[in-house]
Amino acid sequence: MVSGNFSQASDENLKTNIKDIDLAIDLISSLRAVTYEHKTDAGLNLAKGKHYGFLAQQVQNVLPDLVIENELNIATTDPDLKTSIETKFLSVKYTEIIPLLVKAIQEQQAQINMLYRALDLKD
Numbered sequence: 001m002v003s004g005n006f007s008q009a010s011d012e013n014l015k016t017n018i019k020d021i022d023l024a025i026d027l028i029s030s031l032r033a034v035t036y037e038h039k040t041d042a043g044l045n046l047a048k049g050k051h052y053g054f055l056a057q058q059v060q061n062v063l064p065d066l067v068i069e070n071e072l073n074i075a076t077t078d079p080d081l082k083t084s085i086e087t088k089f090l091s092v093k094y095t096e097i098i099p100l101l102v103k104a105i106q107e108q109q110a111q112i113n114m115l116y117r118a119l120d121l122k123d
Contacts, residue, residue, distance in 0.1 A: 006095075008095065021099060021100060021103045023107075024100045024101075024103035024104040024106075024107060025103075025104040025107045025108060027062060027063060027100055027104075028100055028101060028104040030062045031054055031058070031059060031062055031063075031097075032054065032055065032058050033052070033053075033054065034052075034053065034054065034055060035050055035051065035052055036050075036051055036053065037049065037050060037051065038051070044072070044074070044087075044089075053092070053094070054092055056089075056090035056091060056092050057090060059092050060090065063096075063097075063100075065096075066092055066093045066096045066097065067090050067091070067092055067093075068090065068091050068092075068093065069088060069089075069090055070088065070089050070090070070091055071086060071087070071088050072086070072087050072088075072089070073086050073087075074086075074087055
């Protein structure tokens, strides 16, 4: 079991070029949410079982700033191969998606409120 907190520096005084997020609902709607299991032969000792997430290649098409290319040397016991194999893979900055989700909910709520007002005017 692991417990603790995850935090990220978010003080306004540490930031520059601050801009509001626009059309977050369109960005979120473009992402493909999937379930998956990790391949066990990748040599990465990834968690087993069913997981929920995104495919980094697809996220890269929509939000390229949220995808990182990683390099890893994986040790091998095969005598015919080198002692390690370099592998490259993509990862997603999942915490960066949270502000987009919040903004998408805000946009959706504004649409709902507008529809309620339109219905009230008809009565």
